[in-house]
Amino acid sequence: MTTAAPPRKIPGLGMLRETGKLFALGLDVARGFFQRPFQLREFIQQAWFIANVSILPTILVSVPFGAVIALHLGTLTRQLGAESFTGAVSVLAVVQQAAPVVTALIVAGAGGSAICADIGSRTIRDEIDAMEVLGVSAVQRLIVPRVLAAMLVAVLLNGVVSVVGVLGGYFFNIILGGGTPGAYLASFTLLAQLPDLWISTIKALIFGFIAGVVASYRGLNPTGGPKGVGDAVNQSVVITFLLLFFVNFILTAVYLQVVPPPGS
Amino acid sequence: MGAEVVIEGLSKSFGSQPIWRDVSLSLPPGEVSVMLGPSGTGKSVFLKSMIGLLKPDTGTCVVNGTDIVRCSEHKLYETRKLFGVLFQDGALFGSMNLYDNVAFPLREHTKKSESEIKRIVMEKLAMTGLSGAEDKLPGEISGGMRKRAGLARALVLDPEIILCDEPDSGLDPVRTAYLSQLLIDLNAQIDATILIVTHNINVARTVPDNLGMLFRKELVMFGPREVLLTSHEPVVEQFLNGRRLGPIGMSEEKDSATMAAEQANVEAGHHDGGTEDVRGVVPQIQPTPGLPVRQGERRRKDRVMQILHTLPPEAQEGIIESLSPEEQQHYGVRPHQLVGAGQHAAGGSGGSTVPLPTEHHGELPAEEVANRPGDRASHGESGQHTDAQWWSNQ
Numbered sequence: 001m002t003t004a005a006p007p008r009k010i011p012g013l014g015m016l017r018e019t020g021k022l023f024a025l026g027l028d029v030a031r032g033f034f035q036r037p038f039q040l041r042e043f044i045q046q047a048w049f050i051a052n053v054s055i056l057p058t059i060l061v062s063v064p065f066g067a068v069i070a071l072h073l074g075t076l077t078r079q080l081g082a083e084s085f086t087g088a089v090s091v092l093a094v095v096q097q098a099a100p101v102v103t104a105l106i107v108a109g110a111g112g113s114a115i116c117a118d119i120g121s122r123t124i125r126d127e128i129d130a131m132e133v134l135g136v137s138a139v140q141r142l143i144v145p146r147v148l149a150a151m152l153v154a155v156l157l158n159g160v161v162s163v164v165g166v167l168g169g170y171f172f173n174i175i176l177g178g179g180t181p182g183a184y185l186a187s188f189t190l191l192a193q194l195p196d197l198w199i200s201t202i203k204a205l206i207f208g209f210i211a212g213v214v215a216s217y218r219g220l221n222p223t224g225g226p227k228g229v230g231d232a233v234n235q236s237v238v239i240t241f242l243l244l245f246f247v248n249f250i251l252t253a254v255y256l257q258v259v260p261p262p263g264s
Numbered sequence: 265m266g267a268e269v270v271i272e273g274l275s276k277s278f279g280s281q282p283i284w285r286d287v288s289l290s291l292p293p294g295e296v297s298v299m300l301g302p303s304g305t306g307k308s309v310f311l312k313s314m315i316g317l318l319k320p321d322t323g324t325c326v327v328n329g330t331d332i333v334r335c336s337e338h339k340l341y342e343t344r345k346l347f348g349v350l351f352q353d354g355a356l357f358g359s360m361n362l363y364d365n366v367a368f369p370l371r372e373h374t375k376k377s378e379s380e381i382k383r384i385v386m387e388k389l390a391m392t393g394l395s396g397a398e399d400k401l402p403g404e405i406s407g408g409m410r411k412r413a414g415l416a417r418a419l420v421l422d423p424e425i426i427l428c429d430e431p432d433s434g435l436d437p438v439r440t441a442y443l444s445q446l447l448i449d450l451n452a453q454i455d456a457t458i459l460i461v462t463h464n465i466n467v468a469r470t471v472p473d474n475l476g477m478l479f480r481k482e483l484v485m486f487g488p489r490e491v492l493l494t495s496h497e498p499v500v501e502q503f504l505n506g507r508r509l510g511p512i513g514m515s516e517e518k519d520s521a522t523m524a525a526e527q528a529n530v531e532a533g534h535h536d537g538g539t540e541d542v543r544g545v546v547p548q549i550q551p552t553p554g555l556p557v558r559q560g561e562r563r564r565k566d567r568v569m570q571i572l573h574t575l576p577p578e579a580q581e582g583i584i585e586s587l588s589p590e591e592q593q594h595y596g597v598r599p600h601q602l603v604g605a606g607q608h609a610a611g612g613s614g615g616s617t618v619p620l621p622t623e624h625h626g627e628l629p630a631e632e633v634a635n636r637p638g639d640r641a642s643h644g645e646s647g648q649h650t651d652a653q654w655w656s657n658q
């Protein structure tokens with residue numbers, strides 16, 4: 001923590017330290033997954049709460065998302081003369097990329113900010129300290145169930161976004177874009193394969209974890225007073241978004257290397 | 265018997281802002297201690313460092329042989345179970361009602377049945393005057409009630425060490441008096457070591473066995489209550505009297521210009537803010553009749569009589585006067601006998617410079633002395649102890 005040495009300003013050092021602590025919390029939480037007793041009640045309450053605040057925005061966002069992708073692809077594939085691939089590509093785009101990212105953004109934006117505000121106000125009311133003093137680990141008791149809840153809801157919402165997005169794509173492609181249902185459905189299996197669904201789920205899990213951990217971390221370390229909690233909520237959402245896009249890039253790159261595309 | 269806490273060379277800073285330096289003291293087992301200090305001197309930070317919530321930069325804090333500052337996380341959680349802590353604003357769990365708040369430690373750490381838990385919780389709530397409010401959420405009750413509920417929760421596991429951060433702030437004088445009595449009764453019943461942080465002069469004068477004060481990033485003094493209560497240290501005098509006149513200002517320290525101006529005002533007849541002169545040793549609160557004798561008080565008597573000759577004369581006088589005649593005989597001391605009368609009167613101008621009498625030594629044989637933990641007192645020398653030095657010798 002603080003050292004006795006005279007504090008010198010090394011640019012980036014503070015950020016490095018914060019990152020280190022964030023990782024340390026991430027590890028603590030991961031370890032906490034396997035520690036008993038598991039806080040089932042807290043987990044269910046939190047999962048219900050996060051699902052509640054994020055399900056409607058998710059659906060509202062995913063319909064236009066699927067539609068935009070479908071419309072774009074529709075015109076593009078027609079120009080290339082590859083209409084038969086429309087369905088396949090839109091499924092790929094929605095399931096593999098759009099769904100996990102949309103879910104994570106909403107879980108972070110709606111669920112994460114609520115988690116951060118909740119933990120943050122507990123911190124400034126000394127509740128976290130009180131819990132630690134009563135010999136109960138706050139990470140085990142409060143953070144682990146929240147992170148797990150965020151992960152569960154992310155996976156479930158990921159499914160919702162995939163279905164709604166694909167349906168939306170189908171609707172716009174077939175009804176409005178004039179495509180043929182048979183070709184659209186038949187091409188599903190042309191490019192898309194089962195591992196796409198897996199990577200989509202894994203991404204959602206990881207994004208949910210990140211959203212939960214970042215929100216909790218910022219909540220546990222607000223910088224002074226109620227105003228600090230507000231700032232912390234703000235920052236937690238921004239940090240989560242940045243991390244998400246970065247991690248998404250890495251995961252996609254690795255996936256494309258590891259899993260061969262069908263037909264090759 | 266309560267656990268002993270030995271703190272040595274503790275320093276804490278936040279970034280480049282030092283809070284306090286080199287604090288050393290020991291809380292004798294089963295005794296009640298009070299820590300005074302103006303707002304913002306880091307009393308709450310001190311309490312949090314004692315239980316490992318904040319990590320001090322240097323120093324050790326040893327509880328039952330475990331150094332809180334450097335022990336493993338597992339050991340820390342184990343050691344914390346010895347503590348009952350009342351935070352400054354109660355720190356109740358906002359999502360639980362009072363009953364669940366108080367029951368929380370029992371449900372976490374014991375295998376008691378729900379009916380047994382209910383019995384204990386109701387007993388503690390009644391003790392703190394909260395019967396009937398158990399279904400209320402912390403957001404729905406007054407600050408003083410929150411505080412008392414926080415105390416009920418801190419007591420529920422029968423801790424060996426009780427730390428209270430300003431138990432009296434937000435309470436009316438009557439409730440404060442009840443609370444003081446409650447803490448003393450508790451001490452008599454479970455013989456816990458108690459440390460109270462407070463601004464309340466009445467509590468400081470009547471409750472503790474030991475009294476300490478933090479000011480200007482340092483522990484000014486810590487020792488038997490009589491030492492601080494009779495001290496002529498300007499900070500201590502000012503604080504105990506609640507005056508504006510003295511080294512403590514609105515911001516923590518005053519410059520000499522302000523001090524001179526205030527002195528001039530007072531001399532010109534402007535009131536200095538103090539209500540009455542409240543110096544001197546007053547009788548300590550005793551446990552409610554019917555409760556057992558405080559073991560801590562008995563041990564303290566032996567301990568203090570051992571170091572009696574190292575204390576400033578006025579403190580000695582106060583201690584001896586508080587003994588019963590039998591006790592005075594037992595320890596071989598008599599009131600008004602330490603200093604030549606003329607010298608004593610002259611000492612009023614500055615007790616800290618008066619040479620100590622040589623004739624008064626605690627004369628209790630060593631084997632009769634109850635164990636005196638952390639006793640590092642220097643014996644024998646007929647020295648020029650001042651009350652400031654006394655503390656560093658302790």
Ligand SMILES: Nc1ncnc2c1ncn2[C@@H]1O[C@H](COP(=O)(O)OP(=O)(O)OP(=O)(O)O)[C@@H](O)[C@H]1O
Pocket residue numbers: 278283301302303304305306307308309310352
């Ligand atoms: N987490 C923290 N980070 C940085 N500074 C802090 C922190 N906690 C406390 N401080 C600083 O430490 C100093 C002492 O604070 P503390 O709360 O211990 O005072 P106090 O003696 O308890 O005062 P009061 O009697 O008003 O409760 C203050 O100047 C405060 O700004």
Ligand SMILES: [Mg+2]
Pocket residue numbers: 307308309352429
């Ligand atoms: Mg305080």
